[in-house]
Amino acid sequence: MKKIILFCGSVLLLSIFFGTIFSQTKKVPSDTLSVIHSRKSVRHFTGKSVSQQDLIKLVKAGMAAPTAVNMQPWSFVIISERKQLDALAEVLPYAKMLDRAGAAIVVCALPEKAFQGRIEFAIIDSTCAGENILLAAEALGLGALWTAAYPDQERMSQVRKLLNIPENIIPLNVIPVGYPTFEDKPKNKFKAENIHWEKW
């Protein structure tokens, strides 16, 4: 009897111990609303690289976004080489966290492919793709954030130059992706005063 109690006690202690460790290292939300509310801009990364498989999953999530008349006016540049990530960090003043990110994705808007050839649709559609990538990163236990290229001409030009992106393509953003240090937390932005029922 004593042996059984001892055994059960040990199992309980071990499961508490590993449960605590596990919950601290892998806080991956599973349902859609939890993913949406857990998403945050992650600016602190461990430096670990991100697998090609996960990068493809992120871009695939981007391509699942809605677009006007289903034109899908976008392309994605995936960057995983340390040298390129550091070069981007060098030229983008508000994307210095790239020096610790494991990879980056640049969402590019293609006005010529957009509905009615309009730049506005290209930007709106590609923005939907960008948000999908941010949410997918959260769902995979990765950290990410939107850093702006568009509409800043200087930043767009630097990104184009470094990544060989043609002039008629708009580099919308640079999304650093990596393993989070868990220093960044989601903000509660719910404001009842921003809701209008039925009329403004």
Ligand SMILES: Cc1cc2nc3c(=O)[nH]c(=O)nc-3n(C[C@H](O)[C@H](O)[C@H](O)COP(=O)(O)O)c2cc1C
């Ligand atoms: C269009 C756009 C441009 C942004 N540009 C930058 C940027 O250049 N650098 C940066 O650190 N964060 C940037 N952010 C992230 C915002 O600062 C962040 O989303 C905002 O503070 C809200 O925080 P949250 O994402 O954690 O909810 C950008 C976000 C958007 C949507």
